Amino acid sequence: MYSVHSLYANADNKGMQEIITTINILLAAHKKAKEISDKLSDNEIKGIIADMGGQIINLEMVAKERKLEIESLKTEIKKLKTVKKRKVVFKDYAFFDRETNEGPFCPDCYRNKTELNTMSTCYPLDNLIKCGSCGLQLEKYRNY
Numbered sequence: 364m365y366s367v368h369s370l371y372a373n374a375d376n377k378g379m380q381e382i383i384t385t386i387n388i389l390l391a392a393h394k395k396a397k398e399i400s401d402k403l404s405d406n407e408i409k410g411i412i413a414d415m416g417g418q419i420i421n422l423e424m425v426a427k428e429r430k431l432e433i434e435s436l437k438t439e440i441k442k443l444k445t446v447k448k449r450k451v452v453f454k455d456y457a458f459f460d461r462e463t464n465e466g467p468f469c470p471d472c473y474r475n476k477t478e479l480n481t482m483s484t485c486y487p488l489d490n491l492i493k494c495g496s497c498g499l500q501l502e503k504y505r506n507y
């Protein structure tokens with residue numbers, strides 16, 4: 364029924380670890396309460412314990428969503444920091460690394476998403492390049 368241990372195996376921050384610990388304590392308490400209520404004939408107690416189980420499952424799902432959101436935001440921050448570190452300059456039709464001249468990087472992806480996506484030549488048309496991420500096509504050496 365519960366798979367909380369595997370869901371949060373990669374938790375790496377204190378807040379998420381505290382949530383996981385609390386969920387595990389609740390799961391253990393709920394399991395004990397259910398075992399006890401199974402021996403009773405009191406349907407009201409059984410209903411309350413079943414409701415508690417449902418609430419713990421809700422909590423588990425919310426925590427899972429927050430964990431995924433945190434991971435996604437961390438990835439985005441890492442990507443933005445990497446792009447920010449690089450100094451690029453716009454030359455004629457695309458962006459290039461100011462120091463290494465690496466590129467061309469897609470101008471739309473850089474301006475709209477702060478991503479450095481390399482554009483590749485559309486063989487056999489040597490003067491045409493295309494972004495593999497957004498599909499933008501440009502003519503090389505043309506001033507945009």
Ligand SMILES: [Zn+2]
Nearest residue numbers: 469472494497
């Ligand atoms: Zn692009």
